[in-house]
Amino acid sequence: MSKTFAVIGDPIDHSLSPNIHSAAFRELNLDCSYIAYRIPKGELKDGIEGLKKIKIDGFNVTIPHKVEMMKYLDKMDESCSLIGAVNTVTNDHGVLKGYNTDMDGFLDPFNKKKLRINEKKILLLGAGGAARAIVAAFAKKNAKQITIANRTLEKANNLAQFSKTIGLDANGIDISNVDKLEGYDIIVNATSIGLKNESSPISLDSIKPNTIVYDIVYMPMNTDFLKTAKEKGATIIYGYEMLLGQAVRAFEIWHGVEAPYNAMKKALLGGV
Numbered sequence: 001m002s003k004t005f006a007v008i009g010d011p012i013d014h015s016l017s018p019n020i021h022s023a024a025f026r027e028l029n030l031d032c033s034y035i036a037y038r039i040p041k042g043e044l045k046d047g048i049e050g051l052k053k054i055k056i057d058g059f060n061v062t063i064p065h066k067v068e069m070m071k072y073l074d075k076m077d078e079s080c081s082l083i084g085a086v087n088t089v090t091n092d093h094g095v096l097k098g099y100n101t102d103m104d105g106f107l108d109p110f111n112k113k114k115l116r117i118n119e120k121k122i123l124l125l126g127a128g129g130a131a132r133a134i135v136a137a138f139a140k141k142n143a144k145q146i147t148i149a150n151r152t153l154e155k156a157n158n159l160a161q162f163s164k165t166i167g168l169d170a171n172g173i174d175i176s177n178v179d180k181l182e183g184y185d186i187i188v189n190a191t192s193i194g195l196k197n198e199s200s201p202i203s204l205d206s207i208k209p210n211t212i213v214y215d216i217v218y219m220p221m222n223t224d225f226l227k228t229a230k231e232k233g234a235t236i237i238y239g240y241e242m243l244l245g246q247a248v249r250a251f252e253i254w255h256g257v258e259a260p261y262n263a264m265k266k267a268l269l270g271g272v
Helices: 017-025 043-053 068-072 077-085 102-114 129-140 153-165 224-231 239-254 261-271
Strands: 005-011 032-038 058-063 088-092 095-099 121-127 145-150 172-176 184-187 213-214 235-237
Touching: 017 032, 017 239, 017 261, 043 068, 058 239, 077 095, 077 102, 077 129, 088 239, 095 239, 102 121, 102 129, 102 239, 121 129, 129 145, 129 153, 145 153, 153 172, 153 213, 184 224, 213 224, 224 235, 239 261
Parallel strands: 005 032, 005 058, 121 145, 121 184, 145 172, 184 213, 213 235
Antiparallel strands: 058 088, 088 095
16 A cells, blocks of 8 residues: 655755655655645644645654644654654554654764764754754763853753753853864754855864764755864764754654665765
């Protein structure tokens, strides 16, 4: 019996998810299809009803619906309630269950490269939607301390507060006050700076060699932030690696089998 999956959001035409999942279906000979389905802001309720009518088997949720989608779930796993957003949904005969794969997706490259997080000091740039999942990921892996740098100090402080409630020591600072990077083991860009080829959000002059530098922007693949970090001898994690980690986790939630990582990677890098 054929199964149908989708990604919902607006805009949606740039989404790489259909390519990634279609490649996985081909690799494993699964009778499934995956579509990009545009649901404009304010029309989520009707959009979900439409998906239920066509008996969609599961779907990914992207901007601007990741928080509002929680209102329409019948069940959710703990990652959703912790992060306060949903990006993967299963439909079991009209019962919608939500998951958030951001945390697992973010951690996937660390696991693959065997990079340690416990007892490390972190600098996180940005305090938007993805940043909350990243803080939760670092807390789960027992990082030592996290500094959250953001243009709006209030948002940085709020996220630092959340971090403390889940057991990770944190402080918030204004992004313009970032200096002396030798104190950090891992630096993550969770801002959208780099999407339009802008220069790096901070100067990386003072990083120590072997600092792990991670940019969650995946288009373009080589952001100025990562190029500069590479020149300084840092260990690089690309945004596409997180995207791939998220897709793999969603695939495994829906199908209950191991995702064909290499086939999905090939499809993704063809599109980046």
